[in-house]
Amino acid sequence: MTLLSDLPQIKGVKNIPLQEGYTSGHRTCQGCESALVMRLMIKAAGPRSIVVGSTGCMYVANTTYYSTPWVVPWMHTQLGSSGSAATGTAAALRSMMRKGKMKDEPINVIAFCGDGGGADMGLSAISAALQHDEYNLLILMYDNESYANTDIQVSGSSPWGANSTFSPPGTKHRIMNNRWKKNTAPMLATGHPNCRYIATACGSYGLDFTNKIRRALTIGGPTFIHSIDPCPKGWDYDPKYSHELGMLAVETGLWVQYEIMDGEVILNGPSRVIAKGIRKRKPVSEYLKRQGRFAHLTDEDIEYFQSKVDESWEKWWLPGVVPFRPQEEE
């Protein structure tokens, strides 16, 4: 296996590297959490990295000819190709280093995709990438819960009931998105037992986020991180509340922060505190009512939403993570 980077865990937010790998030159929206995710990701990984990004906001809004924000080598890949792009990049490095065609040194390979590119179109390629134990790579799925680059269309990762340009509330059908959000990280963890590291993350918890990137890049083999990224345009709220909405997603128990490392699940931060019963989950209405995409929801809709979140904490085998349980013996 090719060499792994020496990226120690960061102790304290003041020790997050000052060096930037993602700088000015992009055109992301005000309050874009995905831009923060990119910035934190490459701060954690450092300059000896190759980043590949599939089509989506973080391609179109970021990289315009002559004004790239990327200080590290960066390449576009197709919408459904983050898994293949990471595999191809890592395979080339491995082959050329082994054969002496390139200096043998640790180089981080990171491919990112949005929820459309990852949870929908690119799922099979990500699955294939996670089967190749011999390649060190990280796939980062930044989830803003819609196809946000093409005018906010519903994806398989959009929350139930959310208003989007493909799921607008109408006079006959109030709820046009009847799908429950895909449980992507556990699906990948369950399906790829050899994969050593899969985590969820949120840019509102910066230190936790950067350390997860570092663990993913140093554990060896293919890894996957799924981050929840509040999107002012798609979720319809004032851009200044992005950070707060990320925290609310976690505090209401709608989003669960965890790492699945070598077969063990470790809940992080507020999710851990909630699971231990130290703190109660906030009602989901506090989260939903802050966003225009849920403005058409009735009290009954919000109750249904709350009941589904309750179920994920009370009925699931592993709260918020594993949506099934052993059959109870009679």
Add this chain to the structure above:
Amino acid sequence: MTTALAEQFAVAKEELISGSEAIAIACALADVDVITAYPIRPYDTVMQYVSKLKADGILDCEFIVAESEHSQFEIVKHASAVGARTFCGSSGVGWFYAFEAITVTAGLRLPVVAMVGNRALDDPGAFGVEHNDALAVRDLGWMLYWVATAQEALDIALMAWRIAEDSGVFLPFAISCDGSFLTHSQAIVNVPTHDQVQKFLPAYDRGKLQLHPDNPITIAPQVNEDWLMEIRMQTDQAMRGSVGVIKKVHEEFRTTFGRGDPSPFIEEYMMEDAEIVLVGMGTLSLPVRVALRRMREAGKKVGFLRVKYFRPFPADEIRQVLSECKAVGVIDRDYSYGSPSFGGVLFHEMRSTLYPLERRPHVLNFIAGLGGREVLVKDVDHIVDIIQQAVDTGTVDQETTWIGVRE
């Protein structure tokens, strides 16, 4: 240090192998770094040989069995951007499943070499040869070559990396091999030594376009209307420039290995004083040659022109060769529904090529051998009879004729 590869190919030898195996051997000789596979008949035979060469330690590469053709082509695309020599391939609808990746590979100027085992585009289910699969890339910036023998498959594969990886070209190269007739049929092939190939084929150097932390470039940002036309024109210049590179590499190949036609682009057969010329691609040339030999014995002035490069299309050479003949019969193993003459793809390219000639020959089109149906010597006789009638009467009653179709 002697590698298993150098040992395996220490002396030149003759082997009885298929076109697919010939290309797999070329992969080993070329020291390809990343190869991706996905099963579909008939191209996948090449990957069966590649995987065995890897398993036996002769070929040192990353051999990745992808989960789809799309991923197969995306993986080599990205490996090529990092500077790795790559190979992949597909057939029929598999090639189409990868089409998004195939499109951007040319746009990104990445010298991926692919084998297309030509196959009908089912449904309805059919895995015999038809050329429509590979022809679909004709407008995208891929170089496109049609092979007639297993020897030619090995030879063009070695030249393909050399041409594609020329920094003035940097375009992907597709080697088209007729399904079954070439992918599966065995013939005697001269296999060169590792030493010879090393001298002929230098390492792939991506230069200042290599994606590496020492060269932190951004590849494929959004250009939109600001820059797209300039970039399209650069790709056009590269394709135009490939003509000279192809000629140079072909000449060097002939000097190094002592074989090959005089022209890299076309093969002429019994063309001297030919009044009627048949034109076609791939293994079709075999029954045509047999029929022509018999016709020549009977005193008929008939020749055959095999088009090897479909992209870049050798218009100048074809015009020179066909400027004196009376009639041209283009045999297409493909079809273009609704095209100007309701004919084949090669036919329309040929007619467009011949249009500027001062004295234009009659150009007739024959659709034959679709879905792998065999083209027989009697079919060729029938084709020449129809052309002869046009020559005798001075008129073409029917531009396109389907050959060997049940009523």
